[in-house]
Amino acid sequence: MLIDINIDLPGPSSTRRQLPPQLVQFGTEELVLIELQGALEVEGNKDGQLVGKLRVDPNTKKPTMMIGHHLLEGKLVNLAKPLAVLQKHDSTPGAGEEDEAAMAVEDGYSPRTTMQARSWDIIAMVKKKMVFSKRPMPVVGTGSGKTSNAAPLSRIGSKAG
Amino acid sequence: MTECELRFSPSSSTDTGAFKLLELPADLCKLVESSADLATPARFTIKGATDEDAVLCTADKTYTVRSVVLSNSILVVTSDPSTSHTEDDDEPVQEIFIRDQLNEVIELVPSVPRLHKLNSLLRGREYDEGHEDEDMVSESDDEVTKKRQKFTYEDAQGAIQASDAELDKGLRDRRVLILNGELRPIARSHLTTILELILTNLVSLSLPHAAAPIATLLSALEDEHDIRRAVSRQVLKWFGRVDEYRGTWEMDVDAVIREVGLGLLRAYRDEPTYDGAFLAQWRKAVGDTFEDKVSLTLLSGNYLVSIDSLSEPPKTLLAYFPSSELPVDPWARFAELFLARPRWKIEEIAPFLADISVDAKERDKLLLKHARAVTDPDGIWYTARAKYNG
Known part of the structure; x- marks a missing residue:
């Protein structure tokens, strides 16, 4: 089985939308990795739902995240080895034609024909990440109306192990 | 914000x-x-x-x-x-x-590239003398094509876990031809024949071996010896540098002489030959121009030396013993080496360990682990470490 990985890094003419400027320093212009101790667990449909508010202090550059009544403090961590972020190649019409052409070439004897060919794109090269490594601190009374409405929807799962 | x-x-x-x-x-x-x-x-x-x-x-x-x-x-x-x-x-x-x-x-x-699968995938697909006309046969008769499924370069790319450059080198090292897109390892005897023909043609047409015109060489091989151009062109690429722009071929002299020598040596797998006779046969095969390049060191790792003590004076015997056919696993390789002969000098055993160790240091480590060094007046000998059958 062969899986192609193509490089699709954003160039100067990129049409992808950029992140807010204060977040760019934690990743690339389009993408940032946020590491959490534990995981976000949600029940039901989560499409477009609010998780929390991310704030970057303009002076100290410290990120903080409010999730419901929990405050998380984060920091910037440089990665020892850069990470390439891969995204599954979506089946846009153009991609579909490519796949068909590949199948035609493979016609006849080939160990590959039975397998489904898929491809991935390298969409970003990340050298930094935002890490929230501490336990969330409960905050009482400071949550604005908007945030507390969404509070029951998401919570920080406890750290595994 | x-x-x-x-x-x-x-x-x-x-x-x-x-x-x-x-x-x-x-x-x-x-x-x-x-x-x-x-x-x-x-x-x-x-x-x-x-x-x-x-x-x-x-x-x-x-x-x-x-x-x-x-x-x-x-x-x-x-x-x-x-x-x-x-x-x-x-x-x-x-x-x-x-x-x-x-x-x-x-x-x-x-x-490391995982090329070993190539050997089993290519088994039974040899291209030998007399296969020149097979294209016509397979075109007229569908059953022949069905019997032997084609194994193409693209198939190898899919099946072999190696990069394209490493796969190309692996195919070249194994002397695999690409004919109509199909991979066909060339029969070694046929390869020797082609190389000998190239050598004789260089002489008879008085072409310089450092810049031989390819077109002349190819047509000579095709017209007089029925060697297909597609075959001889790839053979030229393996054994020298092809200058596409000027249309000339620079022969890798040592590589050609080595392959011709290997071809001759292969006949002496079970019956050793005297070294003098073998060298004479080898010199004759490569012709006058190159006979002074003939040297047993070109074949190191492919032969075993023994002394025929019955003849007077004692003569040296050579037998074909290729390291490429020995097991890759060090333990099995040493077992096989000590089966072939009970004790070895370092310079004798080294060529048979070259392809399983990256450098001399690693080779010595292998020797330390799998062999025992014994010193006698003749120097250091390596013997098997333990006698497993009592």
Whole structure:
């Protein structure tokens, strides 16, 4: 089985939308990795739902995240080895034609024909990440109306192990 | 604006599982970054059958792929994926979106190309003398083509876990022809014949071996000896440098003489020959021009020396014993070597260990582990470490 990985890094003419400027320093212009101790667990449909508010202090550059009544403090961590972020190649019409052409070439004897060919794109090269490594601190009374409405929807799962 | 709202992706069902993190070694990172500006950027391919460990191949290197599970989770966060062009500065709050939540990172470890599968895939596909006309046969008779499925270069690319450059080198080292896209290892005896014909033609047509015109050589081989151009052209490439622009071929003298010598030596697998007789036969085969290049050192790692003490004076005997046919596993290789002869000098055994050790240091480590050094007036001998059958 062969899986192609193509490089699709954003160039100067990129049409992808950029992140807010204060977040760019934690990743690339389009993408940032946020590491959490534990995981976000949600029940039901989560499409477009609010998780929390991310704030970057303009002076100290410290990120903080409010999730419901929990405050998380984060920091910037440089990665020892850069990470390439891969995204599954979506089946846009153009991609579909490519796949068909590949199948035609493979016609006849080939160990590959039975397998489904898929491809991935390298969409970003990340050298930094935002890490929230501490336990969330409960905050009482400071949550604005908007945030507390969404509070029951998401919570920080406890750290595994 | 220093605050933004973190939301789940509006299309989380399609985004979940659509992202992966790949840890890149420094050289690959450079490759990816530099290829962003190129018109034809680099491409990686992950290769492997379901029962093999996957590897990632660049154009010329192979890496083993490993998945490392993290106890933390990593969120892949981007701006809104659905409304890509509407820049709205009046937006009260900026929103960013969690596209996927990941718990593993893919690690890459440099690896040797896994070419050994090639040997079994190519078995029974030899191209030999007398196969010149097979094209016509297979075209007229469909059953013949059905009997032997073609194994093409593209098939090898899919089945062999190696980069294209490493695969090309593996095919070249194994002397595999590509005829009509099909991979056909050349029969060694046929290869020797072709090389001998090239040598005689160089002489009879008085062509310079450092810049022989390819067209003349190819047509001489085709017209007089029925060697197909496609075959002889590839043979020329293996044994020298082809200058496409000037249309000339620069012969790699040592490589040609070595292969001719190997071809002759192969006959003496079970019945050793006297070294004098063998060298004379070899010199004759390569012709006057090259006979002073003939030397047994070219064949090191392919023959065993023994002394015929019955003749007077004692003569040296040579027998064909190729290291390429010995087991790859060190333990099995030493067992086989000590079966062939009970004790070895270091300079005798070294050529048979060259292809399983990267340098002399590693070779000595192998000797220390698998052999016992015995010193007597003649010097140091290596013998088997233990007698396993009592």
